Amino acid sequence: MLFNTSLSSGEGFSKTSYKIVKVKELYALSLPYYLEKTSGLSTTASLQYRNLTKKLLVIVVDEEKLKMDSLMTAFTPADYYDHVARQVAQKLDEAVIEKPSAKVIGTCNALQGGIDGKFLGTPLRYIIEIVESKTHYYQIICWTEEASISDVGNDIHLIINSFKELK
Numbered sequence: 001m002l003f004n005t006s007l008s009s010g011e012g013f014s015k016t017s018y019k020i021v022k023v024k025e026l027y028a029l030s031l032p033y034y035l036e037k038t039s040g041l042s043t044t045a046s047l048q049y050r051n052l053t054k055k056l057l058v059i060v061v062d063e064e065k066l067k068m069d070s071l072m073t074a075f076t077p078a079d080y081y082d083h084v085a086r087q088v089a090q091k092l093d094e095a096v097i098e099k100p101s102a103k104v105i106g107t108c109n110a111l112q113g114g115i116d117g118k119f120l121g122t123p124l125r126y127i128i129e130i131v132e133s134k135t136h137y138y139q140i141i142c143w144t145e146e147a148s149i150s151d152v153g154n155d156i157h158l159i160i161n162s163f164k165e166l167k
Helices: 065-071 077-089 146-161
Strands: 002-008 015-023 027-032 047-051 056-064 093-097 101-105 108-119 122-132 136-145
Touching: 015 047, 015 146, 027 047, 027 056, 027 146, 056 065, 056 146, 077 093, 077 108, 077 122, 077 136, 122 146, 136 146
Parallel strands: none
Antiparallel strands: 002 015, 015 027, 047 056, 056 136, 093 108, 101 108, 108 122, 122 136
16 A cells, blocks of 8 residues: 655755555555565565665565564574574675664664675675564665665665554
């Protein structure tokens, strides 16, 4: 489901028009209008959008905490971040995983970190946000070419911070 809204990236930044995308009546986030729905980026993602001209890709994976907790003992958001970051890093050459920092998005605790690495010689920057709600863990993963981060960095920030669980 799409809704129209306009957000400003802040003083000194260009304005980008955003659409609010609801997924499975479970969560919503604001995405720039230039992103197009796609498939094939992830077999487990409930949301997949990209724009190859701007070189920005976004996926969200939602997982029920009960299922995740049954697979791992003493499972924490930090464990989940480490697991996701290692999975992403395995696909890259010269991958460097950042230690995540804690933050709050809406009423949910979150961890945000990043990965720098190369894929087929192209330097990439991944931003990984792990959001923990009462019932779910969410992976919000945005990535772009390192050379494009200055062009799409504010949009990535707004995408991640717009996350809202609907339940």
